[in-house]
Amino acid sequence: MKNMYQLHNIRMSYNGTPVLKGVSLRVGKGAMLSFVGPNGAGKSTILKLMAGLIKPDSGKILFSGKDIAHLPSKELARKVGYLPQVNQPVFPYNCFDYVMIGRTPFLKGLMLGGDSDREIVRKAMEETDCIRFSDKDINKISVGERQCVFIARALAAEPDVLLLDEPAAALDLEHSVSLYRLLARLMDRKGITIVVVSHHLNITSQFADRIVMLDDGEIVADGAPEKVLNEDLLVKVYGSSFQLITNPEMKRPIIVPRK
């Protein structure tokens, strides 16, 4: 199956306010797609729909050719790793045990996990470079380190797709870049399809293969960042004047404000 996801004419409202007004798109395998756009554009909603957390008011979502509405959530969970916006546990929690939670779709009973599960968790933590936190309390490590543990958790299900809702929101520059580098690595090495929702248009543009810009519940741009981002679009969507310059090394556009 070439397409991981096919979204057909998705409409969604919250409390009578329309959030998605007929969105259609296909997500191919093994690339990084980034949803961008102003607040309230519907980005998180699309991700939740793709994760199977909510159902659209109308329209169809196909995952690997199957209608998501008829797919048992456990089955979807074995293929799709989802990282919500807010994650931090209230109580102290051991990092290794936390990543083991990611194995939930495969575990039974008390969900303690066997040796093979522990091996998978170890690998996931190594991939995300947080294995050294195995015995630490997740609330006692730094924000950037914690984000790696969260991603390890999503990876522990050995998914084909990773859906991440603003994964770099709380991170500083260095950690944001590290995170995207990690995502790129996962994509290259393991062929995982990455879908992120991002607020930081600039950072995400450096790494994503494809930008889908949403404004007021509709797709207003879809394609490679250097092809899709232009000044007129930015004015229309964000309302201020910007100009674009090009990242000399990675050849991707960077947005800077005009005076």
Add this chain to the structure above:
Amino acid sequence: MFNTPFSRKRKLFFLIIIFLSYCRSPYTILKAENPGKTIKDIQGFALTAGNYKRIVTLSPNMTEICFALGLKNRLVGVSVSSDYVGIKNVERIDGWNINYETILLLKPDLVLTTSAGNPPQVIERLRELGLNVFHTEQAGLDGIFETIEKIGMLTKTSGKAYAVVASMKNELELLKKTLPTRKPKPRVLYLLWTNPPMAPGGDTFLSEMITFAGGQNIFESSNVRIVKPSIEKIIELDPEVIFLPQGVNFSDFDERWTVISAVKTRSVFHVNEDFVLRPGINTIKGIGELAGRIRSRGKKDKG
């Protein structure tokens, strides 16, 4: 045969014999009532009348009744608040926060309880433990008399019991004679507590006692057991006599009370709470004290 003069004497003789055979002396009456007879307590449980030798009372009025019936030496345990009668060397048991082990170890053959003195779950539990529990209620004077008589029958001290009851009834009659017949009866406030003020409502024994004592409970018309009136209400009803709980002095009151008649005429009294608040053998004495105080109330405003 029965019509000759001799036969008429015989007839009379037979008739007298037959009549006498129906007439028994009080002693034989009592004897006939008690042979292995069962007495029912207020919950309907029946105990056999007998010479109980290890009695436990869980309420002070029960202790006093036992003393009055001459059962002092058969008590192995009494309630902690049994203070009126002099008791030594007897185990004390709290009738509310009860220690079941203590009671069980005393191996009582009879446990006397009351509804005012012991909570229902305690009664139930004691029965569950296999003890002979005799439960009574003293709602009113008739209830008191009945309790004394029943315990008398139960412990084979009916003679004493009837004597005690008779003496109480006598005392009550004498008391009634001393009561003024003039109406209206003086208004009485009996304060069970002062912080907040609490007084008995109409449907209580205490209210009845006040009536027997020649007074009128100002909250007689209330159908709540315990009334918690505001000071304004008390002032409005303006009692002529106030009874205070033990330990509270009139000096503890503030000036709002000074407009009340009872205060103006200095008719604020204490009574022996053991007599007045314990439905038992001293209840008539209690009514007597109430009556005496009511009668002695000041009539004039003493400033």
Add this chain to the structure above:
Amino acid sequence: MTPKGIIKPAALIILALATLSILSLCIGTVFIPPDKVAAAIAGKITGLETEFSTLLISIRLPRLLTALFVGAALAGAGSIFQGLIRNPLGDPYLIGVSSGAALGMISAQSLSLAGTIAGLPLAAIVGGTAAVIVVYLLSKSGGKVHTTRLILAGIVVSSFLSASAMFILSRSDSTTVQGITFWMMGDMGNNSISEILVLAPLLFIVIAVVFLLSGKINVIMLGDDLAAQMGIPVESIKISSLIAASLLTGLAVAAAGVIGFIGLIVPNLARYIWGSDFRLNFILSTLAGALLLLIADMIVRVVSPVSEIPVGVITALIGAPFFINLLIKARD
């Protein structure tokens, strides 16, 4: 988190429980050495009763069992509430369960519906569950239960139910009132063996069910969306857990009246010592709760043999400073 990680601490607590249980049968108004205790209990079965047989079978043994069951039930309920609302201040009383259970029992008592052995416990469970349902409905919005709303709803419902209970008490005759007022502070000595044997199986079943669900509840504790996306039926498990917690509290209140702070202290202590994984926290809380209440009850019996202090006083004396400490820590 391995099976050993659960079994080791559990075994430790069970050992302590066994030791203290034997001790609790020995102490009281008379000290009965363990061998005589065994003889007395065995005697009841073999027919060779000793002087202490009734004392042990009818008083000390039911009391021991009551302490164990009520402690386990309250701590278990506290663990569930804290896990569900993700707050260390979660407590059966906060959610209004105990007030509901108490009101249920007081109403049944006033209306004289408490006929059979099962009457009052049933009334307590019904009252507690009704309170939980009302609190749940009040705190639901958009198909989900929100933590803050749950706490607020719990406080509101709890206050209302307590006020209703007080109203009924003020209107009833003094014997019922005085009986209930004492029980409201915790009465451990009120059960016979047969009453315990009626309530115990239900307790075990509920604890077993929650333990089996504890893996799923653990994931929910880490995040609703997280759990939902991984295929866990979040709403139905939350509801089941709430009902289980209210059942546990209802049983505890029916057995021994209102005892506070066990549901608050024990799960927090367990979390402090063994971590916050719900699988561990729940089962160890139930065991530790049994232990704590047993100790509190032994203190009560030793310290106040004549006029027994209600055990709720001891738990409050330990619990209040503990609670204040938690509040202070939460501010950081």
